[in-house]
Amino acid sequence: MSESRGPGRRPGRRPGVSDTRGQILTAARAIFAEKGFDKATIRGIARAAGVDPALVHHYFDTKEGVFVAAMRLPFDPAVLVPILVTGPREEVGERLVRFILTITADPKAREPVLALLRSAVTNDQVVAMIREFMVEALLGRVADALGIPLLRMEAAFSQMFGLVMARHIVQMEPMASADPEELVALVGPTIQRYVDP
Amino acid sequence: MSESRGPGRRPGRRPGVSDTRGQILTAARAIFAEKGFDKATIRGIARAAGVDPALVHHYFDTKEGVFVAAMRLPFDPAVLVPILVTGPREEVGERLVRFILTITADPKAREPVLALLRSAVTNDQVVAMIREFMVEALLGRVADALGIPLLRMEAAFSQMFGLVMARHIVQMEPMASADPEELVALVGPTIQRYVDP
Numbered sequence: 001m002s003e004s005r006g007p008g009r010r011p012g013r014r015p016g017v018s019d020t021r022g023q024i025l026t027a028a029r030a031i032f033a034e035k036g037f038d039k040a041t042i043r044g045i046a047r048a049a050g051v052d053p054a055l056v057h058h059y060f061d062t063k064e065g066v067f068v069a070a071m072r073l074p075f076d077p078a079v080l081v082p083i084l085v086t087g088p089r090e091e092v093g094e095r096l097v098r099f100i101l102t103i104t105a106d107p108k109a110r111e112p113v114l115a116l117l118r119s120a121v122t123n124d125q126v127v128a129m130i131r132e133f134m135v136e137a138l139l140g141r142v143a144d145a146l147g148i149p150l151l152r153m154e155a156a157f158s159q160m161f162g163l164v165m166a167r168h169i170v171q172m173e174p175m176a177s178a179d180p181e182e183l184v185a186l187v188g189p190t191i192q193r194y195v196d197p
Numbered sequence: 198m199s200e201s202r203g204p205g206r207r208p209g210r211r212p213g214v215s216d217t218r219g220q221i222l223t224a225a226r227a228i229f230a231e232k233g234f235d236k237a238t239i240r241g242i243a244r245a246a247g248v249d250p251a252l253v254h255h256y257f258d259t260k261e262g263v264f265v266a267a268m269r270l271p272f273d274p275a276v277l278v279p280i281l282v283t284g285p286r287e288e289v290g291e292r293l294v295r296f297i298l299t300i301t302a303d304p305k306a307r308e309p310v311l312a313l314l315r316s317a318v319t320n321d322q323v324v325a326m327i328r329e330f331m332v333e334a335l336l337g338r339v340a341d342a343l344g345i346p347l348l349r350m351e352a353a354f355s356q357m358f359g360l361v362m363a364r365h366i367v368q369m370e371p372m373a374s375a376d377p378e379e380l381v382a383l384v385g386p387t388i389q390r391y392v393d394p
Contacts, residue, residue, distance in 0.1 A: 121318050121366050131369050139369075154363060154372040155383050162359025166351060169318050172328050172336075175351040186352050190387045 021059050024049045028070040033125050037067060037132035064137045067129075071116060074109035077137040085145040092146065093192025094184050100160045101180045104168055114168060117161075148197045156194040163187055218256050221246045225267040230322050234264060234329035261334045264326075268313060271306035274334040282342040289343065290389025291381050297357045298377045301365055311365060314358075345394045353391040360384055 027049035031040045042063055046053040060066040061078075068076045084096060104110045119126040134157070135150070143153035163183070167175050175183075224246035228237045239260055243250040257263040258275075265273045281293060301307045316323040331354070332347070340350035360380070364372050372380075 118318050121315050121362065127367060131367050134367070135369050151371050151375060151379075152383070154369055155360075155380075155387075157369075158359035158363040158372070158384075159356045159387065160359070161362060162355035162357070163352075165318070165358060165362070166355040170324055170328050170331070172332050172351055172354075174348050175355070178348060182348075183352075186349070186391075187355075189390065190352075190356065193386065193390075194383075 020049075020051060020055065024051060024056055024059060024066070025070045028066045032067060032070060032129050036128045037063075037136065042066070064133070067133055067137075071129075072112040073116070074103055074106075074112055077141065081138065081141045081145065085142060089146075090192070092195050093190065094188035096156065096160065096191050097163070097184045097188045098180070100164060101183060104164050105180065110168060113164070117165065117169070146195050146197075148195055152194045152197075156191045159187065159190050159194070217246075217248060217252065221248060221253055221256060221263070222267045225263045229264060229267060229326050233325045234260075234333065239263070261330075264330055264334075268326075269309040270313070271300055271303075271309060274338065278335070278338045278342065282339060286343075287389070289392050290387070291385035293353065293357065293388050293392075294360070294381045294385045295377070297361060298380060301361050302377065307365060310361070314362065314366070343392050343394075345392055349391045349394075353388045356384065356387050356391070 024045065028040075028045045031045050031048055035044070040063065042056050043053050045063075045066060046056045049056070056066060060069055064078055065076065067073075080099075084099060085092065087095060104113060116126075116130065120130045121127070135154075139153045139157055140150060143150045146153075166172055167178075167183075221242065225237075225242045228242050228245055232241070237260065239253050240250050242260075242263060243253045246253070253263060257266055261275055262273065264270075277296075281296060282289065284292060301310060313323075313327065317327045318324070332351075336350045336354055337347060340347045343350075363369055364375075364380075
């Protein structure tokens, strides 16, 4: 309980690189849950983890990077967004739908996403974190890159979110077993319409 | 515990119309949870409630009617579907989006829907019931009435489901506060495209 006050450590516990990283992520989860994504800071997470802020930057680069690792997201918006918005503008819809279907086709990548969706709809604290992260780090950035109003990007998100829910959580047939390319052809034009200003 | 075996009743408990109705609904919730919507029968629900099947028909007409009442759904597909598919075919998209936004705008009607969505994503038994009911009583029927493949109707559903989640559960701005008619104009054409064969 008062372990963090004293310098003493239990025998057999060997702090090392992975331990520090884990300590930061544990602290980050608590801070994000308490303050939400917007108000959380690298400094605050470092303080809660008992490490220097430079270490947090070293391991995770940005606050978003900490969030992605803490929530075990299978993608990093900082990497993802430029990929999604690069390429022919008239193919953005297909590209986004294909991306979301590909990432959720792999059970290992899908599970953290579904876990996050599940806790988002049942836990107000989690939903606030997700909302702030989604809007700021993902949707806002894509909307800016494409030069469209945020509302249109949120409409596109709502379609992809519903698609993942219907296919992988509700698992309604024939959608659950549909060929991904059939869904790209069906839903891609919806997203394209939203992102065409 | 063994109350149902004997004819004895506790004093002060006056069984009446509403009591029988409540008994049927309690039994129905257990049966739907155990067997799912497809395999549940009026006969089975009546047996579990200790009443004659004719009484279940009297109160709720159909198995769907029992489900709607047991789940406290704010709409009955048997009533709703004909309304939704009546009128100009080119306005079906707008009509569906306006309906879902109107029903979820009223907190009293919204809460049971959100509660159902929440338990659907976290409870496998509930999700199976919802899936069977949605596909059989709602989406399949609309798809038939419109003469389109079920997959297209499920795509339309996924968009409306995502819209309700983004607006009322994730509550992302500006979507959460957007004017309903702005959303009808934005999302209506998506639904229209799905239901145009």
